[in-house]
Amino acid sequence: MSEGTMQRADHRDQPDQRAKRLNRVLVCAAAVPVVLLAAGCSLVSDSEDAGSKSSAGNETKASASPSPTVQAAAYQELPKSCSVLSKKTLGDLVPKGVKSGKEGASDDTASRASCSWNSLDNNGVAGSQFRWLNVSLLRFDSDVSRGSGDEQAQAYYEKQVQDAKAVAGAKNTKSAPVAGTGDQATLVQYDLKKKEGAFKQQTIVARVENVVVTVDYNGAGLAGENTPDAGTLKKAAEKAAKEAVAAVTSANDSGSDSGSATASPSKSASKKS
Missing domain, CATH: 1.20.5 (Single alpha-helices involved in coiled-coils or other helix-helix interfaces)
Incomplete structure (x- = not known):
């Protein structure tokens, strides 16, 4: 190549x-x-x-x-307000007004109720004895945003006692615990002068579980009648308070719910907000 x-x-x-x-x-x-x-x-x-x-x-x-919960309220019902006292007790406190019971207005009688009675024993020229009695009941439902029914009732109970001690124009105000009436009870006494006469006021605030019972009872001697004895009025008011508390317990004897409330507010609790 x-x-x-x-x-x-x-x-x-x-x-x-x-x-x-x-x-x-x-x-x-x-x-x-x-x-x-x-x-x-x-x-x-x-x-x-x-x-x-x-x-x-x-x-x-x-x-x-876990979802937030709170202990459910012990009492779910209230007794009929004008039936919390027996006829005998009414006869002692408002002798001339046993049938004068007037139920207070309420849009939810399972949560709030009241009844009042008045009695005027007219003795002609010697004057007359006046008595006025009111029983109010307030029940609190448990709610996660407000606390248990007992806690709410406790706060309201304390407020009621303080309000009773701070009535405008009251004289000789004094208070004392009342034994054997619900979980706790306080008596507030004072004198109040009105144009009709000198009134002796007895206010007992009692709490039983999640319900607060307030008994207001006063008496006055009008048109020359003697002013009623404060000690007698006190005993009568204490009797009424014990009976009203017993009526609350009796109204719930069918059994109380010991479960837990959920985060959803109850109907009655929402109305109180």
């Missing part, structure tokens, strides 16, 4: 070799993204698994959190 022929053969061989080398480079280059892609998929998958586990853990913790 001549020299010129060999050079032409070499020129033909060089493109073929370059082509083979280029193919190898391309194959290797193509392999790199595949490796990176596989590694990328693995990283995304691990991240998603970690996120899923974290989310699942949070959901488990959230579902494990």
Whole structure:
């Protein structure tokens, strides 16, 4: 073979070799993204698994959190306000007004009720004896935003006692606990002068579980009659308070619910807001 022929053969061989080398480079280059892609998929998958586990853990913790509850109120009913006192007791406190009971207005008698009586014993020119009696009942339902019925009743009880001690124009005000009347009871006494005469006021505030009972009883001697004895009025008021508290307990003798109230406000509690 001549020299010129060999050079032409070499020129033909060089493109073929370059082509083979280029193919190898391309194959290797193509392999790199595949490796990176596989590694990328693995990283995304691990991240998603970690996120899923974290989310699942949070959901488990959230579902494990208990709903807020509060102890349910012991008493769910109130007695009929004008029937809380016996005829005998009314005969002692309002002898001339046993049948004069007037029920107070209420849009929810299961939560609030009252009744009042008055008595005027007219003795002609010798004057007359006047008596006025009022019994009010207020029941509190348990609510998670306000607390248990007992707690609300306790707060209202304390407020009622303070209000009774702060009556405008009252003289000789004094107070004392009353034993054997509900869970707690306080008597507030004072004198109050009105245009009709001098009145002796007895207010007893008692709490039994989630119900507050308030008994207001006063008497006066009018048109020359003697002012009634405060001690006698006090005993009569205490008797009425004990009887009213017993009526609340009796009205709920069918059984009280000892469960728990949920976060939903009760109907009567919503009305008091």
